[in-house]
Amino acid sequence: MSHKSPFEHRARKRFGQNFLHDAGVINRIIRSIAPKTGDHLVEIGPGQGALTRDLVDSGAQLDVVELDQDLVPILLAQFALKDNFALHQGDALRFDFSSLQRDGEKLRIIGNLPYNISTPLMFHLLSYQSLIEDMHFMLQKEVVDRLAAGPGDNHYGRLGIMVQYYCQVDFLFPVGSGAFNPAPKVESAIVRLRPHTELPHPARDVSLLQQVVRTAFTQRRKTLRNALKTLIDADSIDALGIDSGTRPERVSLAQFVAISDRLAERASSGDEE
Numbered sequence: 001m002s003h004k005s006p007f008e009h010r011a012r013k014r015f016g017q018n019f020l021h022d023a024g025v026i027n028r029i030i031r032s033i034a035p036k037t038g039d040h041l042v043e044i045g046p047g048q049g050a051l052t053r054d055l056v057d058s059g060a061q062l063d064v065v066e067l068d069q070d071l072v073p074i075l076l077a078q079f080a081l082k083d084n085f086a087l088h089q090g091d092a093l094r095f096d097f098s099s100l101q102r103d104g105e106k107l108r109i110i111g112n113l114p115y116n117i118s119t120p121l122m123f124h125l126l127s128y129q130s131l132i133e134d135m136h137f138m139l140q141k142e143v144v145d146r147l148a149a150g151p152g153d154n155h156y157g158r159l160g161i162m163v164q165y166y167c168q169v170d171f172l173f174p175v176g177s178g179a180f181n182p183a184p185k186v187e188s189a190i191v192r193l194r195p196h197t198e199l200p201h202p203a204r205d206v207s208l209l210q211q212v213v214r215t216a217f218t219q220r221r222k223t224l225r226n227a228l229k230t231l232i233d234a235d236s237i238d239a240l241g242i243d244s245g246t247r248p249e250r251v252s253l254a255q256f257v258a259i260s261d262r263l264a265e266r267a268s269s270g271d272e273e
């Protein structure tokens with residue numbers, strides 16, 4: 001299905017195009033970001049410029065990354081004359097964000113993201129975590145619930161744990177589907193991610209942490225000891241002060257890090273389970 005916009009651009013499903021048209025929602029997002037002169041903003045997927053106008057007018061440097069070539073003339077017609085605006089046509093998943101950085105300044109990332117690429121894009125951006133001050137994203141509400149969830153919440157799991165490893169996560173506000181054209185089938189929400197300047201729970205080996213968390217949540221109804229039995233025995237979990245009879249959904253990030261650090265120690269000492 002495609003929908004005509006005021007600029008005669010047909011919204012494309014394959015690019016995840018749902019354009020914001022609700023001025024109240026746009027204002028609220030801009031107020032949450034609070035862009036100012038001296039900031040270096042990067043908007044991913046500017047679309048027809050719903051958020052872009054206020055971001056440019058803030059006086060901040062604004063780079064935008066848009067995949068759809070047909071949107072390029074629409075964006076340039078509105079913003080090409082602004083000397084604080086630069087457009088990069090291409091795929092944000094492959095974009096080298098470090099190429100934008102100047103003089104040690106940090107980037108502020110913004111995006112009403114296509115929902116099909118939001119998780120890989122967040123992890124791509126987290127690989128530049130030290131260059132980023134904060135990120136404001138519109139995502140499926142269910143994804144924001146998962147990002148912000150803590151131990152014991154229904155939505156708590158792998159995505160939230162791994163993003164919270166790198167970032168402070170704040171659920172800002174929900175957005176109804178009527179704010180978009182065409183309206184998506186699901187509700188949305190705005191989330192703020194702020195990369196930690198120092199990781200609160202640094203793991204000895206992040207890929208091991210990822211493996212532990214992935215394995216633990218493959219069958220979330222199992223006890224921790226059963227879920228992790230291919231990696232570590234119950235006594236070793238209990239010896240870390242973690243109840244191996246609990247469910248993975250009750251285990252904190254710090255506790256998952258403790259388990260993965262124990263495995264990393266063993267691997268480095270050549271110790272076998």
Ligand SMILES: C[S@@+](CC[C@H](N)C(=O)[O-])C[C@H]1O[C@@H](n2cnc3c(N)ncnc32)[C@H](O)[C@@H]1O
Nearest residue numbers: 015018019020045046047050067068091092112
């Ligand atoms: C949900 S729309 C949001 C558009 C606009 N920011 C708004 O709020 O109305 C997502 C935008 O991301 C663009 N897009 C999709 N995949 C992309 C990718 N891989 N890299 C960069 N932009 C992409 C789409 O073409 C579209 O303009």
